[in-house]
Amino acid sequence: MSRGKRYDGEQKLNVKKVFAVIIAIAVIVMFIIGISKLFNTESVTQEKTVALKYFPVYTEGKWRVIDSRGNTIIRAEYDEYIVIPDSTKPIFICTVNVNYDDGTYDTKVLNEKGEEILTDYDTVEAIENYDSSNNLWYESGILKVSQNGKYGIIDMNGSILVNCEYDSISALKGVTNSLLTEKDGKYGIVDNVGSVIINNEYKEIKPISEQYENGYIVVDENDKYGVINYTKTVALENKYDDIKQAYGNGKYYIVKEGNDWKIVDTDGNEFISEEYENIVSVNGENAVIEENNKYGVVSIADNKAIINPDYDSISYATGSNYIVSQDGKYGVMDSNGNKLVDFNYTNIVYRSVANFYEATNEDYTSDLMDTDMNVRLSNVIISELNTESGYLKVRQNNEYKYYNFRFEEREAKDILSSNTLFLSQNEEGKYGFVDRNGNVIVNYIYDDAREQNDYGYASVKKDGLWGAINSRGEVAVAPSYNLDNNTLVEFIGNWHLGEDLNLYYFTDK
DSSP: OOOOOOOTTOOOOOHHHHHHHHHHHHHHHHHHHHHHHHHOOOOOOOOOOOOOOEEEEEETTEEEEEETTSOEEEEEEESSOOBOSOTTSOOEEEEEEEETTTTEEEEEEEOTTSOEEOTTSSEEEOOEEEOTTOOEEEOTTEEEEEETTEEEEEETTOOEEEEEEESEEEEOTTOSSOEEEEETTEEEEEOTTSOEEEEEEESEEEESSSOGGGOEEEEOTTSOEEEEOTTSOEEEEEEESEEEEEEETTTEEEEEETTEEEEEETTSOEESTTOOSEEEEEETTEEEEEETTEEEEEETTTOOEEEEEEESEEEEOSTTEEEEEETTEEEEEETTSOEEEEEEESEEEEETTTTEEEEEOTTSOEEEEOTTOOEEEEEEEEEEEETTTTEEEEEETTEEEEEETTOOEEOHHHHSTTOSOEEEEOTTSOEEEEOTTSOEEEEEEESEEOOOOTTSOEEEEETTEEEEEOTTSOEEEEEEEOOTTOSSOOEETTEEEOSOTTTOOEEOO
16 A cells, blocks of 8 residues: 655744744844834925815806816806805806806806706806905805796705795895895895795885894985894884994994984983984993094993093093004003003004904004903014914014914914924024924925914925925925915915905916
């Protein structure tokens, strides 16, 4: 029979020796890697995670749309500005067939695939609004549509909120959630979900303040003024000759009867009647008044002067404090007439969104004060006030610093937690970029620079020209643009922000 044969030269497998060899090799490999890391100071920078948004771009005489990664979404083939009502949603309103002689035009709406949507309407438009500084915004979450010459409102998904039954619809200037409707020459108000707040019964409607919750001034066909609350209740009947766009303490209104301004409350009580040339504003239980072109503050209840009318201007700040000017200089006084800040500044404003005072010096730097009037930062220039993330970026002695709204200094890596690169300046005043651990990623070769933006790009300036680097520190756009006229310098891919911030577009010009 056959049997297996074991040759004399063959050896058995020694398992223990094999494992010993594997371990030894692993130790050597780890040692080599460790030595390599020790001598290799170059850091690997990761791509920044970027939220998807959309932006209009002007290039070669045409308009297109890009996303926040720099990709072209809608090709450059439109002569008119492409409106993007909400930068987070792929809804792009293109204006076509414009007749410049009679002002007529058509619109078409495209999605991110370039497909036409919302085709049931003659026109689809974003609803423009403007703040007191004339900055443009679009009403959130809604679009104005027309059919057969009548207007209505839809949401971004195309659902009907207001039927096409009005002769016109527009935003009440400076106020959110308040749409002025016109029907047969009469005006009313609907909100952004389509609820009727005021019926179409009035000759004119104005906001009483920038907060829609404070109500609306309405003018009837007899030119008499009244006030209707956002809750649809009548605050003041239509019997006054004028009502100021001012509102105080939830109950006071400044009204005019005949030639006299006075204050009334919702119960019909009258205050400070026939006393002063002008009543400027109401704040709490006090009012700013004007007499002989000078300003003061009086108590509404007893008409007692708490700040004599000796000043060039007075505006309410917060709490019991007023910003007051005299002989071109500004200070702060309280409602007891006490001087809290001397008249040493060229201007003072109260930043309500961050709860501090910004007092401007003659050299255009500012002192920042808390509400106890303590100077927390001196001789700074505010570069950014970010209410969403709750921080200040200031420039002091040619150095940028970050603070939270309690004026506690923070590092850029803590404030800009999603960034992959951080602006750094060397002793020679040149700019470069480091990673979170302080390793130099971009050498100090730039004359000026900006922090990495939300889209992963950082603007850099060399020899008077601007360009950009990407989130890995690589040159995305070689410095080649003179952007001296730009208020903001910002890049996405090959595109930089245009000069007109109200239009808000990117370009390569």
